[in-house]
Amino acid sequence: MVAMKDKLSTDSYKGVRDFYPEEQYIQDYIFFVWEHTLESFGYEKYNASVLEPTELYRAKSGEEIVNEQTYQFIDRGDREVTLRPEMTPTVARLVAKRRRDLTLPVRWYSIPNLFRYERPQRGRLREHWQLNADMFGSTSIEADVEMIELAATILKNFGLNDTQYEIRINDLQALQQTLSEAGLNDIEAHQYRKLLDKKDKMSDFDEQAERLLGRPFTLTLAPSEAIETVIAKLHQRRIANVRFVPSLVRGFDYYTGLVFEVFSTDPTNNRSLFGGGRYDNLTSLFDDTPMPAVGFGMGDVTTRDVLETYNLLPPYKPTTAVSLCVLNDAFYDLAAELAQELRLEGLNVSLDVSGKKIGEQITKANKRGVPFIIAIGDDEAASDTFVVKHMATGVEKKCKRRKIAAFVKKATTR
Numbered sequence: 001m002v003a004m005k006d007k008l009s010t011d012s013y014k015g016v017r018d019f020y021p022e023e024q025y026i027q028d029y030i031f032f033v034w035e036h037t038l039e040s041f042g043y044e045k046y047n048a049s050v051l052e053p054t055e056l057y058r059a060k061s062g063e064e065i066v067n068e069q070t071y072q073f074i075d076r077g078d079r080e081v082t083l084r085p086e087m088t089p090t091v092a093r094l095v096a097k098r099r100r101d102l103t104l105p106v107r108w109y110s111i112p113n114l115f116r117y118e119r120p121q122r123g124r125l126r127e128h129w130q131l132n133a134d135m136f137g138s139t140s141i142e143a144d145v146e147m148i149e150l151a152a153t154i155l156k157n158f159g160l161n162d163t164q165y166e167i168r169i170n171d172l173q174a175l176q177q178t179l180s181e182a183g184l185n186d187i188e189a190h191q192y193r194k195l196l197d198k199k200d201k202m203s204d205f206d207e208q209a210e211r212l213l214g215r216p217f218t219l220t221l222a223p224s225e226a227i228e229t230v231i232a233k234l235h236q237r238r239i240a241n242v243r244f245v246p247s248l249v250r251g252f253d254y255y256t257g258l259v260f261e262v263f264s265t266d267p268t269n270n271r272s273l274f275g276g277g278r279y280d281n282l283t284s285l286f287d288d289t290p291m292p293a294v295g296f297g298m299g300d301v302t303t304r305d306v307l308e309t310y311n312l313l314p315p316y317k318p319t320t321a322v323s324l325c326v327l328n329d330a331f332y333d334l335a336a337e338l339a340q341e342l343r344l345e346g347l348n349v350s351l352d353v354s355g356k357k358i359g360e361q362i363t364k365a366n367k368r369g370v371p372f373i374i375a376i377g378d379d380e381a382a383s384d385t386f387v388v389k390h391m392a393t394g395v396e397k398k399c400k401r402r403k404i405a406a407f408v409k410k411a412t413t414r
C-alpha cells in the first residue's frame with residue numbers, strides 16, 4: 001500500500017477555484033445576467049484563446065501587470081507565450097485585424113477567464129472570469145454614457161438598487177492637462193498617475209507625492225465639461241449615483257479619457273467592483289490608423305461577493321426535473337424507456353442506477369433537490385400508470401404514461 005504522504009492533495013492550484021455544481025450554478029447565473037443584459041444593448045459575443053504572444057502586453061498594459069503579474073512561458077518552439085491577464089489587448093488585436101471589414105461602431109462582449117499572478121485575497125484571485133464590454137469606432141460622448149448606463153443596468157438586473165453602489169468617474173485628459181499646467185513633465189505626470197492609482201491603499205499619499213516630485217503638490221481638479229455632460233446625461237437616464245472623483249485613475253496605461261469605477265457602498269466590499277473607460281490608442285499597437293474605443297471589465301469574483309453581501313444570490317436548484325427510481329433490476333428497461341420519452345418532451349430525467357432500496361433512492365433524489373420522483377414497480381408496469389410525486393409539496397398525482405410530461409411542466413411553471 002502507498003503511504004498517505006505519497007498521495008496527491010485534492011486542493012486546487014493556489015488562487016484558482018474548483019466549481020462544484022453549487023458554485024457552477026452561481027457562475028452560470030452571473031454569466032446569464034451578463035449575456036442577457038449585453039445582448040439587450042445590441043452587443044455581440046466574441047472569444048479568443050487564453051494564449052497570446054507575450055509581446056502583446058509589453059507595450060501598453062502598464063508595467064506592474066507585465067513584469068509581476070503574468071503567467072509566462074517559452075513554448076517548445078522558443079516562442080514567448082503569456083496566459084492572458086486581461087482581454088483588452090486581445091480585442092484590440094481582433095478589431096485591428098478586421099478593421100476594413102467591420103461596420104463601425106462595433107459593440108462586442110466576451111466572458112474570458114484571465115490569469116494574474118496576484119496574492120490571493122478577497123476579491124483577487126489568480127484566475128477569474130471577466131465580462132468585457134467594448135465599443136470600437138466611436139468618439140461620441142454617447143458611447144461613454146452608454147458604457148456607464150450598461151454597467152448600471154447590469155447591476156439593476158442583478159437586483160441591486162442605486163443606494164447599494166456608487167459610480168465614480170474622472171476625466172484623464174483633464175487630469176493630464178492639470179498636471180502639465182502645474183509643471184509636471186510627462187514622466188512625472190505618469191508616475192503621479194501611478195501613485196494616484198494606489199492612493200486608497202496608502203496612509204502617506206501626500207508625503208509620497210512630495211518625494212516623487214521633489215516639492216509639495218496638491219491636486220485640484222474641477223469637473224471637466226465632459227464629466228458634467230456625462231453626469232447630466234446619466235441623470236436623464238435615471239442614473240443618479242454617479243460622482244466625480246478627481247483622484248480616480250485606472251491601473252492600465254492605455255486609458256485616455258473618461259474612466260469610471262463602481263464601488264459597493266457596503267463596507268465589506270471596500271474595493272472597486274469593476275471599471276473601465278475610454279482608450280483611443282490601443283489599436284496603434286497594430287497599425288497607424290486611430291481607432292477610438294471605450295469599454296469596461298467586470299469580474300465574477302467581485303460580482304459574486306457583492307451579490308452575497310446583499311443577499312441576491314439565487315438558491316441552488318439542480319436542473320434535473322425528474323428522478324426515476326426502480327423497485328428492482330427488472331424495471332430498468334421500462335424506466336429507461338420512460339426516461340427517453342420524457343426527455344423527448346423536453347424534461348431532464350435521471351435514472352437511479354444504485355440498486356439500493358427504493359426508499360433510499362427517493363431520499364437521495366430528494367436530498368439532491370430533484371423536484372419530481374417516479375417510483376417504478378409491478379403496479380406501474382402492469383397499468384402503464386405512474387405516480388408522480390412533487391417533493392416540495394408532497395402532492396402525488398397518478399398519471400397515464402403519456403400525460404406525465406405535461407403534468408410535470410405545468411406543476412413546474414406554477
Ligand code: HAM
Binds near residue numbers: 087126251295298
Ligand atoms: P481591471 O480593472 O484590471 O481592468 O479589471 C476589471 C475588473 O476585473 C476588476 O474591477 C475586477 O472586478 C476584476 N478583476 C481584475 N483582476 C482580478 C483578480 N485578480 N481577481 C478577481 N477579479 C479581478 C481590466 O482588466 C480592463 N482590461 C477592463 C477593460 C475592458 N477596459 C476597457 N475594456
